[in-house]
Amino acid sequence: MDIQHVCILGAGTLGTRIAFQSALSGFQVKVYDIHEKSFELSKKMIEKIAKSLVSSQIYTAEDIQLALNRLSYTLNDQEAVNQADIISESVTEDIEIKRKVWTRMGEIAPEKTIFTTNTSYLLPSSLASFTGRPEKFCAFHFHDVFYSRVVDIMPHPGTNMELIPILQDFGRRLNQVPVYVRKENHGYIFNAMLLSFLGAAGKLLVNQVATIEDIDLSWKVNFHVPMGPFAILDQIGLDTAWHVTHQLPDANSQAFAALLKTYIDTGKLGEKTGEGFYKYTSK
């Protein structure tokens, strides 16, 4: 199967990044959203990413212009999906919204279209039947597209296995490293490991074994990496971290979720608000 037309559902942060990389990789891209104002935000995000890609000489200004020519926005879902060889869905992480969207796509998408979801927390089997064609449905999960370039390919038990090599190839053409998640797993591969690691850091903190700074230092200095667990949590957003942590039943996770809540309640959500475990000054 030769993928040429890509439909992106949801013009948020990830939808925008996937759309832009798809256009940069030579695909024709249609981005659908229900809010017109999200298109303006999306365009601003693309402008910012483009600037950084050009300044780091990953793409030329001409590459960017050609990509932008291949990318369009629409409020009309029928138009968005009309020619689509593949759909990448990044709508709000809410099972009811996603089920509604996939029910609609099952009704209007051409027969050829491959259906993929970029969900971070849901399993594809919780959405597949709503598409009316579960064999065409697979999780295809990006991290941040430009810096963390892994794409997880995770089928549900009813996925047609012929999709896997097609998605692997498509992932590579999007400048990603595809990894194959053989069976459904919450958090795919990376997030499952990240969650354990961050949880261990949270446990050290709530048990007052060491300070935030010393826990981060231990990781950074030993592994020669720029960020420790609490700096990573600030980047993820403490609201997102709370959302995941407070659902875990063990006492350490609950204590860590309670600690995260004290930050959230005072508006400290991490980098995006200028303060979380650390303070950030805007450049």
Add this chain to the structure above:
Amino acid sequence: MDIQHVCILGAGTLGTRIAFQSALSGFQVKVYDIHEKSFELSKKMIEKIAKSLVSSQIYTAEDIQLALNRLSYTLNDQEAVNQADIISESVTEDIEIKRKVWTRMGEIAPEKTIFTTNTSYLLPSSLASFTGRPEKFCAFHFHDVFYSRVVDIMPHPGTNMELIPILQDFGRRLNQVPVYVRKENHGYIFNAMLLSFLGAAGKLLVNQVATIEDIDLSWKVNFHVPMGPFAILDQIGLDTAWHVTHQLPDANSQAFAALLKTYIDTGKLGEKTGEGFYKYTSK
């Protein structure tokens, strides 16, 4: 307190590295061991480290020579500890051996001497009383001294808190980043997080969620680091990994320990034997 004389107990890998860094940092160093042949191995290790430090321009050949002039080996524990301001103990990781060594040190060391253990798995409180002077005793735990330059300072409840700033200063003079572990914790800070992260990787593997290669790729590509969890395990040694994992009670750890055992039983212990999860060719 002005530390000038350092006594290293145990001329194994870590004892040797701590001894050499101490000498490089300007301290007078006596290395004690019960086996004369371990001194030959220790000297060879130092030669190899010295070569790499000179070639990476961290120290000059003259620095190395001066350091070697400050370092001596002895089979006589009395002589080793006679002038010692501080002892760093890296003898075999066996509680009975360590208790015997610390009982003896309590008998023969000068009153001024600070007692530190480099234990990875034991808590200092399990050794402190054997020294006869528990207030002088603290864990002072190195990672690999030259690449991973964190030193954990972990007192037991009876440690005199005046030791902490002395050890922090001594750690910095040894070119380490000291981190303070406020209360006894198995695995200090870094190893506690590492264990969680590696355990999560093991869980993904034994549950057949993904291959070794894809699990490693997910970590490496997303974090831009040279090694994923299974390459790290190969470096740690699968025997050591088994030793830690098989003591954990949960089903995933037990399954992962059983998998590690199949590697160990066929002589695949990781990098040191040329094969573990991956194959290694010697340079």
